[in-house]
Amino acid sequence: MRVDGRPLRTLWPTPARDALQVIDQRLLPHRLQVEHLADVAAVQRAIRDMWVRGAPLIGATAAYGIALQANVDVRDGALRDAAARLKAARPTAVNLAWALERMLARLLPLPSRQRREAAWAEAGSIAEEDVAVNVAIGRHGLPLLQAVAARKCGAPVNVLTHCNAGWLATVDWGTATAPIYHAHAAGVPLHVWVDETRPRNQGASLTAWELGHEGVPHTVIADNAGGHLMQHGLVDLVIVGCDRVSASGDVCNKIGTYLKALAARDNGIPFYVAMPTSTLDRALRDGLAEIPIEERSAREVTHIAGRTAAGEVVEVQLVPDGSAAANPAFDVTPARLVTGLITEHGVVAAREDALRRLGASA
Ligand code: MRU
Numbered sequence: 001m002r003v004d005g006r007p008l009r010t011l012w013p014t015p016a017r018d019a020l021q022v023i024d025q026r027l028l029p030h031r032l033q034v035e036h037l038a039d040v041a042a043v044q045r046a047i048r049d050m051w052v053r054g055a056p057l058i059g060a061t062a063a064y065g066i067a068l069q070a071n072v073d074v075r076d077g078a079l080r081d082a083a084a085r086l087k088a089a090r091p092t093a094v095n096l097a098w099a100l101e102r103m104l105a106r107l108l109p110l111p112s113r114q115r116r117e118a119a120w121a122e123a124g125s126i127a128e129e130d131v132a133v134n135v136a137i138g139r140h141g142l143p144l145l146q147a148v149a150a151r152k153c154g155a156p157v158n159v160l161t162h163c164n165a166g167w168l169a170t171v172d173w174g175t176a177t178a179p180i181y182h183a184h185a186a187g188v189p190l191h192v193w194v195d196e197t198r199p200r201n202q203g204a205s206l207t208a209w210e211l212g213h214e215g216v217p218h219t220v221i222a223d224n225a226g227g228h229l230m231q232h233g234l235v236d237l238v239i240v241g242c243d244r245v246s247a248s249g250d251v252c253n254k255i256g257t258y259l260k261a262l263a264a265r266d267n268g269i270p271f272y273v274a275m276p277t278s279t280l281d282r283a284l285r286d287g288l289a290e291i292p293i294e295e296r297s298a299r300e301v302t303h304i305a306g307r308t309a310a311g312e313v314v315e316v317q318l319v320p321d322g323s324a325a326a327n328p329a330f331d332v333t334p335a336r337l338v339t340g341l342i343t344e345h346g347v348v349a350a351r352e353d354a355l356r357r358l359g360a361s362a
Helices: 040-048 055-072 076-087 094-107 112-151 177-185 202-214 223-231 257-266 352-361
Strands: 011-013 020-023 034-037 157-161 190-195 218-221 237-240 244-246 251-254 271-274 303-307 313-317 330-333 340-343 346-348
Touching: 011 055, 011 112, 020 055, 034 040, 034 055, 040 055, 040 076, 055 076, 055 094, 055 112, 076 094, 094 112, 112 157, 112 177, 112 237, 112 271, 112 340, 112 346, 157 177, 157 223, 177 190, 177 202, 190 202, 190 223, 202 218, 218 223, 223 257, 237 251, 237 257, 251 257, 257 271, 257 330, 346 352
Parallel strands: 157 190, 157 237, 190 218, 237 271, 271 340
Antiparallel strands: 011 020, 020 034, 244 251, 251 330, 303 313, 340 346
């Protein structure tokens, strides 16, 4: 998508293939800074400390981490060890494990002399496929927005989204934002309610930034405002992303998603989840019991960073000295609250039989 009118992706390898370049998302929206990641340790740190984040993007980043490993040592043990270290960087989004398993499955059967070239090619394929998948999600989600627009006779379609499932969470286009960007390009009048998404504020810092650069009208709201807006007819539909979806259609996504799903159900508002099939964990049946929920540092809750009027970015403390804080980073929305999953193959029900058929056609 575009930044200041110029196309940009979230990651790209250097021409010499000696580093991966990524946007340091911790600094947005105040500074756009590109970082070079030159080895597995740097990639692991960038994923763990959320320079890059979002389920599809951490998968693609980790794939390039294996390619960087292949620059220095392509033996089975070295590749497996690199994959294990990268996989441990964040536990919840299944795309990370998915991409690493795909890299190992591609590389380990090859003779050593072919592995380096194949690693860069496979990481490149994972990145390019992510873009194509998101474009397809956008195409399949577009009619949902067009249908609301037709009903509203030219009044803007109000979409609520949570966290950042935008292009910054993927290689390009985003998952939840792909239908929004497609609709905007098609001339559908739109307005997006952007949940700020405490504690890391991916909505306020990232989604608002990218929507702004694409010229999509949007309003940032406190996380607690969504239910009120829904009660007053100000939300037409909800579209969120996901980090892991169980075989039965339970959706794990950024903390707070479940509360939006409950409010949407209570108000008869469609609740859609944009889901690349790389985020479907077919091995899991019960999302609530089985998906590992990342517990992040309490400091993300007790402190907040922002820009002062003088242009300096500073961090301040929000809570009294000594107050404990807990920081579960994801929650699980039961399948029964999900209106549909917007996938690259079409919109499907969040049900085991529908997801099994999706597997068959994937
Ligand atoms: O902790 P993050 O920022 O990596 O969490 C991201 C989310 O929860 C997104 O909503 C989800 O990954 C979908 S990304 C297309």
